[in-house]
Amino acid sequence: MDNPIFKKEQKVRARSPKLMLLIVGYNLLLLILMVVAYVSIYGENQQIGRGARYQDTLILYMLIGVFQFVLLLLIVPAFTAGAITGEKERQTFDILITANRKPLAIIIGKLGASVSTMLLLIVSSLPIVAVVFSVGGVSIADIFMYVIVCFLEAVFIGSIGLFFSSVSKNTTKSTVATYVTILLLVIGTATVLGILYLVVSKQINYNEFAAEAIEIVTDLKSAVWILLINPLVTVVALLMEQTGNESMFAQYINQVGRCNTLILEHWIAISIAIQTVVAVVLIYLSTKNIDRIKK
Protein backbone atom coordinates (compact mmCIF):
# COMPACT_ATOMS: atom_id res chain seq x y z
CA MET A 1 0.00 0.00 0.00
CA ASP A 2 1.74 3.15 -1.23
CA ASN A 3 0.15 5.40 1.35
CA PRO A 4 2.57 7.44 3.50
CA ILE A 5 0.25 7.35 6.53
CA PHE A 6 0.03 3.54 6.28
CA LYS A 7 3.81 3.19 5.98
CA LYS A 8 4.48 5.57 8.85
CA GLU A 9 1.96 3.84 11.15
CA GLN A 10 3.55 0.45 10.39
CA LYS A 11 7.01 1.75 11.21
CA VAL A 12 5.96 3.46 14.44
CA ARG A 13 3.92 0.46 15.58
CA ALA A 14 6.53 -2.15 14.69
CA ARG A 15 9.15 -0.33 16.77
CA SER A 16 6.92 -0.17 19.81
CA PRO A 17 7.11 -2.93 22.46
CA LYS A 18 3.29 -2.79 22.66
CA LEU A 19 2.93 -4.70 19.39
CA MET A 20 5.18 -7.49 20.60
CA LEU A 21 3.21 -7.69 23.86
CA LEU A 22 -0.05 -7.75 21.92
CA ILE A 23 1.08 -10.63 19.68
CA VAL A 24 2.36 -12.61 22.66
CA GLY A 25 -0.76 -11.96 24.76
CA TYR A 26 -3.10 -12.71 21.87
CA ASN A 27 -1.43 -16.01 21.05
CA LEU A 28 -1.15 -16.97 24.70
CA LEU A 29 -4.91 -16.57 25.19
CA LEU A 30 -5.57 -18.53 22.02
CA LEU A 31 -3.16 -21.26 23.12
CA ILE A 32 -4.82 -21.57 26.51
CA LEU A 33 -8.21 -21.91 24.84
CA MET A 34 -6.85 -24.44 22.35
CA VAL A 35 -5.28 -26.56 25.10
CA VAL A 36 -8.40 -26.47 27.28
CA ALA A 37 -10.67 -27.26 24.31
CA TYR A 38 -8.37 -29.98 23.02
CA VAL A 39 -8.12 -31.68 26.39
CA SER A 40 -11.88 -31.41 26.96
CA ILE A 41 -12.72 -32.83 23.56
CA TYR A 42 -10.04 -35.47 23.08
CA GLY A 43 -8.94 -36.18 26.65
CA GLU A 44 -12.16 -37.98 27.51
CA ASN A 45 -11.99 -40.06 24.34
CA GLN A 46 -8.45 -41.19 25.13
CA GLN A 47 -9.49 -42.32 28.62
CA ILE A 48 -12.22 -44.56 27.26
CA GLY A 49 -10.00 -45.84 24.46
CA ARG A 50 -11.71 -44.11 21.50
CA GLY A 51 -9.94 -42.23 18.67
CA ALA A 52 -10.49 -38.63 17.58
CA ARG A 53 -13.87 -37.93 15.98
CA TYR A 54 -14.29 -35.77 12.89
CA GLN A 55 -17.13 -33.83 14.50
CA ASP A 56 -14.93 -32.95 17.51
CA THR A 57 -12.34 -31.35 15.21
CA LEU A 58 -15.02 -29.22 13.68
CA ILE A 59 -16.21 -28.10 17.12
CA LEU A 60 -12.62 -27.19 17.96
CA TYR A 61 -12.31 -25.18 14.73
CA MET A 62 -15.54 -23.31 15.45
CA LEU A 63 -14.51 -22.54 19.02
CA ILE A 64 -11.14 -21.18 17.93
CA GLY A 65 -12.71 -19.25 15.07
CA VAL A 66 -15.30 -17.57 17.28
CA PHE A 67 -12.84 -16.85 20.09
CA GLN A 68 -10.30 -15.37 17.69
CA PHE A 69 -12.95 -13.14 16.16
CA VAL A 70 -14.16 -11.95 19.56
CA LEU A 71 -10.56 -10.98 20.40
CA LEU A 72 -10.38 -9.04 17.14
CA LEU A 73 -13.67 -7.32 17.98
CA LEU A 74 -11.93 -6.04 21.11
CA ILE A 75 -8.58 -5.18 19.50
CA VAL A 76 -9.45 -3.43 16.20
CA PRO A 77 -11.52 -0.62 17.78
CA ALA A 78 -8.65 0.12 20.18
CA PHE A 79 -6.50 1.07 17.18
CA THR A 80 -9.02 2.98 15.11
CA ALA A 81 -10.87 4.82 17.88
CA GLY A 82 -7.73 6.83 18.59
CA ALA A 83 -6.62 7.24 14.98
CA ILE A 84 -7.68 10.88 14.56
CA THR A 85 -8.09 11.96 18.19
CA GLY A 86 -4.61 10.61 18.89
CA GLU A 87 -3.18 12.90 16.22
CA LYS A 88 -5.02 15.84 17.78
CA GLU A 89 -3.79 14.94 21.26
CA ARG A 90 -0.21 14.56 19.96
CA GLN A 91 -0.70 17.96 18.25
CA THR A 92 0.24 16.54 14.87
CA PHE A 93 -3.22 16.77 13.28
CA ASP A 94 -2.98 20.39 12.13
CA ILE A 95 0.35 19.71 10.42
CA LEU A 96 -1.05 16.54 8.83
CA ILE A 97 -4.13 18.19 7.42
CA THR A 98 -2.19 21.15 5.96
CA ALA A 99 0.10 18.81 3.99
CA ASN A 100 -0.71 18.54 0.33
CA ARG A 101 -2.69 15.32 0.61
CA LYS A 102 -6.36 14.45 0.32
CA PRO A 103 -8.13 13.69 3.62
CA LEU A 104 -9.35 10.37 2.18
CA ALA A 105 -5.72 9.22 1.97
CA ILE A 106 -5.33 9.91 5.70
CA ILE A 107 -8.45 7.89 6.58
CA ILE A 108 -7.54 4.98 4.29
CA GLY A 109 -3.98 4.97 5.63
CA LYS A 110 -5.20 4.81 9.23
CA LEU A 111 -7.74 2.09 8.46
CA GLY A 112 -5.22 0.10 6.47
CA ALA A 113 -2.69 0.21 9.31
CA SER A 114 -5.26 -1.07 11.85
CA VAL A 115 -6.52 -3.83 9.57
CA SER A 116 -2.98 -4.93 8.76
CA THR A 117 -2.27 -5.28 12.49
CA MET A 118 -5.31 -7.55 12.70
CA LEU A 119 -4.00 -9.62 9.79
CA LEU A 120 -0.64 -9.85 11.54
CA LEU A 121 -2.35 -11.26 14.63
CA ILE A 122 -4.28 -13.83 12.60
CA VAL A 123 -1.19 -14.92 10.68
CA SER A 124 0.81 -15.14 13.92
CA SER A 125 -1.86 -17.43 15.36
CA LEU A 126 -1.87 -19.84 12.37
CA PRO A 127 0.48 -22.35 14.08
CA ILE A 128 -2.07 -22.66 16.89
CA VAL A 129 -5.04 -22.84 14.56
CA ALA A 130 -3.18 -25.40 12.44
CA VAL A 131 -3.76 -27.95 15.25
CA VAL A 132 -7.11 -28.61 13.61
CA PHE A 133 -5.27 -29.74 10.46
CA SER A 134 -3.51 -32.44 12.41
CA VAL A 135 -6.77 -34.32 12.91
CA GLY A 136 -8.27 -33.28 9.58
CA GLY A 137 -11.71 -31.87 8.77
CA VAL A 138 -10.77 -28.31 7.89
CA SER A 139 -9.00 -27.36 4.68
CA ILE A 140 -6.55 -24.54 3.97
CA ALA A 141 -9.19 -23.01 1.69
CA ASP A 142 -11.56 -22.78 4.69
CA ILE A 143 -8.90 -21.03 6.77
CA PHE A 144 -8.20 -18.67 3.86
CA MET A 145 -11.93 -17.81 3.54
CA TYR A 146 -12.09 -17.24 7.30
CA VAL A 147 -9.18 -14.80 7.08
CA ILE A 148 -10.87 -12.94 4.19
CA VAL A 149 -14.13 -12.59 6.13
CA CYS A 150 -12.23 -11.43 9.24
CA PHE A 151 -10.44 -8.86 7.07
CA LEU A 152 -13.74 -7.48 5.74
CA GLU A 153 -15.24 -7.44 9.23
CA ALA A 154 -12.14 -5.60 10.48
CA VAL A 155 -12.74 -2.94 7.80
CA PHE A 156 -16.36 -2.62 9.00
CA ILE A 157 -15.45 -2.46 12.70
CA GLY A 158 -12.47 -0.23 11.98
CA SER A 159 -14.65 2.24 10.06
CA ILE A 160 -16.88 2.61 13.14
CA GLY A 161 -13.85 3.49 15.27
CA LEU A 162 -12.56 5.91 12.65
CA PHE A 163 -15.92 7.65 12.40
CA PHE A 164 -16.13 8.27 16.14
CA SER A 165 -12.49 9.32 16.16
CA SER A 166 -13.25 11.94 13.50
CA VAL A 167 -16.15 13.45 15.49
CA SER A 168 -14.97 13.08 19.10
CA LYS A 169 -12.93 15.59 21.03
CA ASN A 170 -10.71 13.01 22.71
CA THR A 171 -9.68 9.37 22.47
CA THR A 172 -11.57 8.30 25.61
CA LYS A 173 -14.93 9.48 24.28
CA SER A 174 -14.20 7.99 20.88
CA THR A 175 -13.22 4.62 22.36
CA VAL A 176 -16.29 4.43 24.59
CA ALA A 177 -18.62 5.34 21.71
CA THR A 178 -16.98 2.74 19.46
CA TYR A 179 -17.21 -0.10 21.96
CA VAL A 180 -20.80 0.77 22.87
CA THR A 181 -21.72 0.67 19.16
CA ILE A 182 -20.03 -2.70 18.68
CA LEU A 183 -21.75 -4.01 21.80
CA LEU A 184 -25.09 -2.88 20.36
CA LEU A 185 -24.31 -4.56 17.04
CA VAL A 186 -23.16 -7.85 18.53
CA ILE A 187 -25.25 -8.19 21.67
CA GLY A 188 -27.86 -5.50 21.15
CA THR A 189 -29.24 -6.95 17.92
CA ALA A 190 -29.47 -10.41 19.46
CA THR A 191 -31.08 -8.96 22.59
CA VAL A 192 -33.70 -7.13 20.55
CA LEU A 193 -34.54 -10.36 18.76
CA GLY A 194 -34.61 -12.23 22.04
CA ILE A 195 -37.13 -9.75 23.44
CA LEU A 196 -39.19 -10.00 20.26
CA TYR A 197 -39.11 -13.78 20.54
CA LEU A 198 -40.54 -13.54 24.06
CA VAL A 199 -43.19 -11.08 22.91
CA VAL A 200 -44.08 -13.33 19.98
CA SER A 201 -44.39 -16.35 22.25
CA LYS A 202 -46.61 -14.40 24.64
CA GLN A 203 -48.81 -13.18 21.76
CA ILE A 204 -49.32 -16.74 20.54
CA ASN A 205 -50.12 -17.96 24.05
CA TYR A 206 -52.50 -15.20 25.04
CA ASN A 207 -54.12 -14.01 21.82
CA GLU A 208 -57.62 -15.37 21.34
CA PHE A 209 -57.70 -14.92 17.58
CA ALA A 210 -55.27 -17.18 15.74
CA ALA A 211 -55.26 -15.09 12.54
CA GLU A 212 -54.30 -11.92 14.40
CA ALA A 213 -51.67 -13.79 16.35
CA ILE A 214 -50.16 -15.13 13.13
CA GLU A 215 -50.11 -11.61 11.64
CA ILE A 216 -48.34 -10.12 14.67
CA VAL A 217 -45.89 -13.00 14.76
CA THR A 218 -45.13 -12.59 11.05
CA ASP A 219 -44.48 -8.85 11.38
CA LEU A 220 -42.24 -9.27 14.40
CA LYS A 221 -40.30 -12.16 12.87
CA SER A 222 -39.20 -9.98 9.92
CA ALA A 223 -36.95 -8.15 12.37
CA VAL A 224 -34.48 -11.03 12.09
CA TRP A 225 -32.92 -9.04 9.27
CA ILE A 226 -31.19 -6.85 11.86
CA LEU A 227 -28.85 -9.80 12.43
CA LEU A 228 -27.40 -9.11 8.98
CA ILE A 229 -25.55 -6.14 10.53
CA ASN A 230 -24.15 -8.31 13.35
CA PRO A 231 -20.51 -9.16 12.52
CA LEU A 232 -20.36 -12.08 14.98
CA VAL A 233 -23.41 -13.71 13.38
CA THR A 234 -21.69 -13.39 9.96
CA VAL A 235 -18.58 -15.18 11.22
CA VAL A 236 -20.65 -17.86 12.99
CA ALA A 237 -22.60 -18.37 9.77
CA LEU A 238 -19.32 -18.85 7.88
CA LEU A 239 -17.94 -21.31 10.44
CA MET A 240 -21.19 -23.28 10.46
CA GLU A 241 -21.16 -23.42 6.67
CA GLN A 242 -17.54 -24.57 6.62
CA THR A 243 -18.29 -27.30 9.16
CA GLY A 244 -21.37 -28.51 7.25
CA ASN A 245 -23.87 -27.02 9.68
CA GLU A 246 -25.61 -24.48 7.42
CA SER A 247 -28.95 -26.16 7.96
CA MET A 248 -28.49 -25.75 11.71
CA PHE A 249 -27.79 -22.04 11.18
CA ALA A 250 -30.97 -21.72 9.10
CA GLN A 251 -32.87 -23.52 11.84
CA TYR A 252 -31.63 -21.11 14.52
CA ILE A 253 -32.53 -18.10 12.39
CA ASN A 254 -36.01 -19.43 11.67
CA GLN A 255 -36.58 -20.03 15.36
CA VAL A 256 -36.14 -16.35 16.15
CA GLY A 257 -37.44 -14.85 12.95
CA ARG A 258 -38.83 -15.29 9.46
CA CYS A 259 -36.31 -15.07 6.69
CA ASN A 260 -36.75 -15.98 3.04
CA THR A 261 -34.72 -18.83 1.64
CA LEU A 262 -32.66 -16.64 -0.71
CA ILE A 263 -31.32 -14.55 2.15
CA LEU A 264 -30.64 -17.62 4.27
CA GLU A 265 -28.73 -19.30 1.45
CA HIS A 266 -26.60 -16.21 0.85
CA TRP A 267 -26.52 -14.90 4.42
CA ILE A 268 -22.73 -14.40 4.52
CA ALA A 269 -22.48 -12.55 1.19
CA ILE A 270 -25.50 -10.34 1.91
CA SER A 271 -24.40 -9.46 5.43
CA ILE A 272 -20.88 -8.64 4.26
CA ALA A 273 -22.30 -6.51 1.43
CA ILE A 274 -24.49 -4.55 3.87
CA GLN A 275 -21.64 -4.11 6.35
CA THR A 276 -19.29 -3.02 3.56
CA VAL A 277 -21.79 -0.38 2.38
CA VAL A 278 -22.06 0.90 5.97
CA ALA A 279 -18.25 0.94 6.18
CA VAL A 280 -17.98 2.95 2.94
CA VAL A 281 -20.55 5.47 4.23
CA LEU A 282 -18.69 5.80 7.55
CA ILE A 283 -15.37 6.27 5.73
CA TYR A 284 -16.95 8.97 3.55
CA LEU A 285 -18.37 10.74 6.62
CA SER A 286 -15.03 10.47 8.45
CA THR A 287 -13.29 12.07 5.48
CA LYS A 288 -15.81 14.91 5.44
CA ASN A 289 -15.41 15.39 9.19
CA ILE A 290 -11.64 15.81 9.09
CA ASP A 291 -11.81 17.94 5.96
CA ARG A 292 -14.24 20.40 7.46
CA ILE A 293 -12.63 23.63 8.64
CA LYS A 294 -13.00 23.96 12.40
CA LYS A 295 -15.38 26.69 13.54
Place this chain on the structure above:
Amino acid sequence: MVIIMLEIQDLSKEYDTHMVLDSMKLHIQKGELFGLVGPNGAGKTTMIKIIAGLLEPDAGLVMIDGKRTTTKERRTHAKIGYMPDYSGTYPNLTVYEYMDFYTQMNGYKGKDAKKKIEENLELVNLYSKKEEYVDVLSRGIKQRLCLARCLISEPELLLLDEPTSGLDPRARNDIRMILNTLREKGKTIIISSHLLHDLSKMCSHIGILDKGKMITQGPVEDILQMEEQAKPLRIRFTEVNASLLKFLDSHALINNLTIDGAQATMHFQGDSMEEAKLLTALIRNGAGICYFAREEGSLERLFLQITKGE
Protein backbone atom coordinates in the same frame (compact mmCIF):
# COMPACT_ATOMS: atom_id res chain seq x y z
CA MET B 1 6.35 46.72 -8.51
CA VAL B 2 4.79 46.01 -5.12
CA ILE B 3 3.12 42.63 -4.83
CA ILE B 4 0.79 42.04 -1.92
CA MET B 5 1.32 38.47 -0.74
CA LEU B 6 -1.23 38.48 2.05
CA GLU B 7 -4.26 40.69 2.46
CA ILE B 8 -6.69 40.50 5.35
CA GLN B 9 -9.87 42.53 5.35
CA ASP B 10 -12.17 42.92 8.35
CA LEU B 11 -11.30 39.55 9.81
CA SER B 12 -13.38 38.66 12.86
CA LYS B 13 -13.55 35.61 15.08
CA GLU B 14 -15.51 35.09 18.26
CA TYR B 15 -15.31 32.30 20.86
CA ASP B 16 -18.16 32.12 23.38
CA THR B 17 -18.90 35.87 23.27
CA HIS B 18 -15.17 36.64 23.53
CA MET B 19 -13.97 38.58 20.49
CA VAL B 20 -10.61 37.06 19.55
CA LEU B 21 -10.23 38.97 16.28
CA ASP B 22 -12.09 42.19 15.75
CA SER B 23 -12.32 43.49 12.17
CA MET B 24 -8.62 42.97 11.68
CA LYS B 25 -6.89 44.46 8.66
CA LEU B 26 -3.44 43.61 7.41
CA HIS B 27 -1.45 43.57 4.23
CA ILE B 28 1.99 42.09 3.76
CA GLN B 29 4.15 42.55 0.72
CA LYS B 30 5.99 39.75 -1.01
CA GLY B 31 9.43 39.19 0.46
CA GLU B 32 8.69 40.80 3.83
CA LEU B 33 9.68 39.18 7.07
CA PHE B 34 6.68 40.32 9.09
CA GLY B 35 6.69 40.05 12.84
CA LEU B 36 3.38 39.75 14.61
CA VAL B 37 3.74 40.73 18.24
CA GLY B 38 1.19 40.77 21.02
CA PRO B 39 0.60 39.45 24.51
CA ASN B 40 -0.88 36.02 25.16
CA GLY B 41 -4.52 35.99 24.07
CA ALA B 42 -4.08 38.83 21.58
CA GLY B 43 -5.25 36.66 18.68
CA LYS B 44 -1.92 35.84 16.98
CA THR B 45 -2.40 32.06 16.83
CA THR B 46 -6.05 32.42 15.78
CA MET B 47 -5.07 34.72 12.93
CA ILE B 48 -2.32 32.38 11.76
CA LYS B 49 -4.64 29.36 11.90
CA ILE B 50 -7.26 31.17 9.83
CA ILE B 51 -4.67 32.05 7.18
CA ALA B 52 -3.47 28.41 7.19
CA GLY B 53 -7.05 27.23 6.59
CA LEU B 54 -7.42 25.48 9.95
CA LEU B 55 -10.10 27.76 11.39
CA GLU B 56 -13.12 29.38 9.82
CA PRO B 57 -13.54 33.09 10.56
CA ASP B 58 -16.90 34.56 11.45
CA ALA B 59 -16.42 37.39 8.98
CA GLY B 60 -13.81 38.88 6.71
CA LEU B 61 -11.57 37.96 3.87
CA VAL B 62 -8.12 36.45 3.53
CA MET B 63 -6.36 36.67 0.20
CA ILE B 64 -3.07 34.99 -0.53
CA ASP B 65 -1.30 36.19 -3.67
CA GLY B 66 -4.55 37.66 -4.91
CA LYS B 67 -6.63 34.51 -4.35
CA ARG B 68 -9.37 34.28 -1.78
CA THR B 69 -8.84 31.48 0.74
CA THR B 70 -11.76 31.63 3.15
CA THR B 71 -14.19 29.03 1.87
CA LYS B 72 -16.27 26.32 3.46
CA GLU B 73 -14.16 23.52 2.02
CA ARG B 74 -10.52 23.34 2.93
CA ARG B 75 -8.18 23.80 0.01
CA THR B 76 -4.68 22.55 0.11
CA HIS B 77 -2.71 25.73 0.24
CA ALA B 78 0.34 24.70 -1.70
CA LYS B 79 1.66 28.23 -1.27
CA ILE B 80 1.67 28.02 2.54
CA GLY B 81 4.11 26.42 4.92
CA TYR B 82 2.70 26.24 8.44
CA MET B 83 4.67 25.73 11.64
CA PRO B 84 2.55 25.70 14.82
CA ASP B 85 3.77 26.78 18.23
CA TYR B 86 4.32 23.17 19.32
CA SER B 87 6.67 20.73 17.69
CA GLY B 88 4.31 17.75 17.42
CA THR B 89 6.35 14.72 16.40
CA TYR B 90 5.90 10.97 16.18
CA PRO B 91 7.77 8.50 18.39
CA ASN B 92 10.08 5.89 16.89
CA LEU B 93 10.91 7.84 13.73
CA THR B 94 14.33 9.12 12.77
CA VAL B 95 14.86 12.64 11.43
CA TYR B 96 15.18 11.26 7.89
CA GLU B 97 12.02 9.13 8.23
CA TYR B 98 10.09 12.09 9.66
CA MET B 99 11.06 14.19 6.65
CA ASP B 100 10.41 11.26 4.31
CA PHE B 101 6.87 10.90 5.69
CA TYR B 102 6.01 14.55 5.13
CA THR B 103 7.75 14.61 1.77
CA GLN B 104 5.52 11.77 0.64
CA MET B 105 2.49 13.49 2.19
CA ASN B 106 3.29 16.41 -0.08
CA GLY B 107 3.31 14.16 -3.13
CA TYR B 108 7.04 13.64 -3.69
CA LYS B 109 8.34 10.17 -4.55
CA GLY B 110 11.60 8.36 -5.22
CA LYS B 111 14.63 10.47 -6.18
CA ASP B 112 12.66 13.74 -5.97
CA ALA B 113 11.73 12.94 -2.39
CA LYS B 114 15.31 12.05 -1.47
CA LYS B 115 16.65 15.25 -3.02
CA LYS B 116 14.01 17.36 -1.25
CA ILE B 117 14.81 15.79 2.13
CA GLU B 118 18.56 16.28 1.75
CA GLU B 119 18.18 19.89 0.58
CA ASN B 120 15.91 20.88 3.44
CA LEU B 121 17.98 19.11 6.09
CA GLU B 122 21.11 20.85 4.77
CA LEU B 123 19.32 24.21 4.88
CA VAL B 124 18.60 23.82 8.61
CA ASN B 125 21.95 22.13 9.35
CA LEU B 126 20.40 18.85 10.43
CA TYR B 127 21.73 16.48 7.79
CA SER B 128 24.31 15.11 10.24
CA LYS B 129 21.47 14.14 12.60
CA LYS B 130 19.35 12.32 10.02
CA GLU B 131 19.68 8.93 11.77
CA GLU B 132 18.77 10.22 15.22
CA TYR B 133 15.31 9.62 16.63
CA VAL B 134 13.13 12.72 16.65
CA ASP B 135 11.68 12.30 20.14
CA VAL B 136 15.12 12.53 21.80
CA LEU B 137 16.10 15.79 20.07
CA SER B 138 16.29 19.05 21.99
CA ARG B 139 13.55 21.63 21.49
CA GLY B 140 15.80 23.89 19.43
CA ILE B 141 16.68 21.09 17.02
CA LYS B 142 13.05 20.00 16.79
CA GLN B 143 12.11 23.55 15.82
CA ARG B 144 14.70 23.50 13.02
CA LEU B 145 13.34 20.15 11.89
CA CYS B 146 9.79 21.52 11.89
CA LEU B 147 11.02 24.44 9.80
CA ALA B 148 12.57 22.00 7.33
CA ARG B 149 9.25 20.14 7.24
CA CYS B 150 7.16 23.19 6.43
CA LEU B 151 9.49 24.06 3.53
CA ILE B 152 8.83 20.77 1.73
CA SER B 153 6.00 22.05 -0.47
CA GLU B 154 8.18 25.03 -1.52
CA PRO B 155 5.72 27.50 -0.08
CA GLU B 156 5.79 31.17 -0.94
CA LEU B 157 4.27 32.16 2.40
CA LEU B 158 5.56 30.81 5.69
CA LEU B 159 3.43 31.01 8.83
CA LEU B 160 5.55 30.48 11.94
CA ASP B 161 3.76 30.60 15.28
CA GLU B 162 6.21 31.41 18.09
CA PRO B 163 9.11 29.48 16.54
CA THR B 164 11.65 30.79 19.05
CA SER B 165 9.52 30.29 22.16
CA GLY B 166 11.39 28.44 24.89
CA LEU B 167 14.68 28.42 22.99
CA ASP B 168 18.06 29.43 24.34
CA PRO B 169 19.87 32.40 22.70
CA ARG B 170 22.01 30.17 20.51
CA ALA B 171 19.01 28.24 19.19
CA ARG B 172 17.17 31.53 18.56
CA ASN B 173 20.15 32.76 16.59
CA ASP B 174 20.12 29.56 14.50
CA ILE B 175 16.46 30.09 13.62
CA ARG B 176 17.13 33.76 12.86
CA MET B 177 19.91 32.89 10.41
CA ILE B 178 17.75 30.31 8.63
CA LEU B 179 14.91 32.82 8.29
CA ASN B 180 17.28 35.41 6.85
CA THR B 181 18.40 32.86 4.27
CA LEU B 182 14.78 32.11 3.40
CA ARG B 183 14.02 35.81 3.08
CA GLU B 184 16.94 36.21 0.69
CA LYS B 185 15.38 33.45 -1.39
CA GLY B 186 12.22 35.54 -1.73
CA LYS B 187 9.98 33.86 0.82
CA THR B 188 7.37 35.92 2.59
CA ILE B 189 7.42 35.07 6.27
CA ILE B 190 5.01 35.83 9.07
CA ILE B 191 6.42 35.10 12.49
CA SER B 192 4.58 35.61 15.74
CA SER B 193 5.96 36.22 19.20
CA HIS B 194 5.17 38.01 22.43
CA LEU B 195 8.75 39.35 22.57
CA LEU B 196 9.17 42.54 20.55
CA HIS B 197 12.93 42.62 20.78
CA ASP B 198 13.17 39.05 19.56
CA LEU B 199 11.32 39.96 16.39
CA SER B 200 13.05 43.29 15.93
CA LYS B 201 16.35 41.52 15.31
CA MET B 202 15.08 39.66 12.25
CA CYS B 203 11.94 41.30 10.88
CA SER B 204 11.61 44.01 8.30
CA HIS B 205 8.10 44.95 9.43
CA ILE B 206 6.17 44.50 12.64
CA GLY B 207 2.49 44.52 13.49
CA ILE B 208 1.26 44.87 17.04
CA LEU B 209 -1.87 42.94 17.90
CA ASP B 210 -3.89 43.47 21.03
CA LYS B 211 -7.38 42.18 21.91
CA GLY B 212 -7.96 41.07 18.34
CA LYS B 213 -7.07 44.35 16.70
CA MET B 214 -3.98 45.37 14.76
CA ILE B 215 -3.24 48.53 16.68
CA THR B 216 -0.24 49.52 14.61
CA GLN B 217 2.04 48.16 11.93
CA GLY B 218 5.00 49.42 10.01
CA PRO B 219 8.76 49.15 9.43
CA VAL B 220 10.61 47.76 12.41
CA GLU B 221 12.54 51.00 13.00
CA ASP B 222 9.30 52.96 13.45
CA ILE B 223 7.86 50.40 15.85
CA LEU B 224 11.03 50.32 17.93
CA GLN B 225 10.99 54.08 18.07
CA MET B 226 7.41 53.94 19.37
CA GLU B 227 8.38 51.30 21.88
CA GLU B 228 11.34 53.36 23.04
CA GLN B 229 9.12 56.38 23.46
CA ALA B 230 6.63 54.34 25.45
CA LYS B 231 9.23 53.64 28.10
CA PRO B 232 8.91 56.02 31.07
CA LEU B 233 11.66 58.59 31.61
CA ARG B 234 12.90 58.82 35.17
CA ILE B 235 14.85 61.79 36.45
CA ARG B 236 16.24 62.06 39.96
CA PHE B 237 17.07 65.60 41.02
CA THR B 238 19.16 66.85 43.92
CA GLU B 239 16.31 69.22 44.69
CA VAL B 240 12.86 69.84 43.26
CA ASN B 241 11.52 73.43 43.26
CA ALA B 242 8.48 75.22 41.85
CA SER B 243 10.18 76.57 38.71
CA LEU B 244 11.48 73.11 37.87
CA LEU B 245 8.02 71.65 38.28
CA LYS B 246 6.54 74.41 36.11
CA PHE B 247 9.14 73.72 33.41
CA LEU B 248 8.38 70.00 33.37
CA ASP B 249 4.62 70.50 33.50
CA SER B 250 4.57 72.88 30.58
CA HIS B 251 6.91 70.89 28.35
CA ALA B 252 5.11 69.89 25.13
CA LEU B 253 6.58 66.41 25.00
CA ILE B 254 5.96 65.45 28.65
CA ASN B 255 2.79 63.63 29.79
CA ASN B 256 1.69 61.84 32.96
CA LEU B 257 4.23 63.55 35.16
CA THR B 258 4.46 62.11 38.69
CA ILE B 259 6.69 63.48 41.45
CA ASP B 260 7.86 61.29 44.31
CA GLY B 261 10.17 63.30 46.56
CA ALA B 262 13.11 64.28 44.40
CA GLN B 263 12.22 61.82 41.64
CA ALA B 264 10.13 62.61 38.58
CA THR B 265 8.65 59.93 36.33
CA MET B 266 7.06 60.91 33.06
CA HIS B 267 6.03 59.79 29.66
CA PHE B 268 8.33 61.58 27.20
CA GLN B 269 7.28 61.49 23.55
CA GLY B 270 10.54 62.63 22.06
CA ASP B 271 13.35 60.61 20.50
CA SER B 272 16.93 60.49 21.79
CA MET B 273 17.72 63.91 20.29
CA GLU B 274 14.76 65.43 22.18
CA GLU B 275 15.93 63.67 25.35
CA ALA B 276 19.35 65.32 24.96
CA LYS B 277 17.67 68.72 24.47
CA LEU B 278 15.56 68.17 27.61
CA LEU B 279 18.61 67.26 29.65
CA THR B 280 20.50 70.31 28.35
CA ALA B 281 17.53 72.57 29.13
CA LEU B 282 17.22 71.22 32.68
CA ILE B 283 20.91 71.75 33.38
CA ARG B 284 20.81 75.31 31.94
CA ASN B 285 17.86 75.98 34.27
CA GLY B 286 20.07 75.06 37.23
CA ALA B 287 18.64 71.62 37.97
CA GLY B 288 20.99 69.22 39.73
CA ILE B 289 20.50 65.80 38.13
CA CYS B 290 21.59 62.49 39.70
CA TYR B 291 19.79 60.14 37.32
CA PHE B 292 18.35 60.51 33.81
CA ALA B 293 17.29 57.35 31.95
CA ARG B 294 14.46 55.49 30.25
CA GLU B 295 13.09 52.64 32.36
CA GLU B 296 12.34 49.14 31.06
CA GLY B 297 9.17 49.22 29.06
CA SER B 298 6.61 46.58 28.32
CA LEU B 299 4.25 45.79 25.52
CA GLU B 300 1.36 46.77 27.76
CA ARG B 301 2.84 50.25 28.14
CA LEU B 302 3.28 50.45 24.39
CA PHE B 303 -0.33 49.40 23.83
CA LEU B 304 -1.56 51.98 26.30
CA GLN B 305 0.60 54.59 24.63
CA ILE B 306 -0.64 53.75 21.15
CA THR B 307 -4.30 53.40 22.06
CA LYS B 308 -4.19 56.62 24.07
CA GLY B 309 -2.62 58.33 21.04
CA GLU B 310 -5.56 57.15 18.91
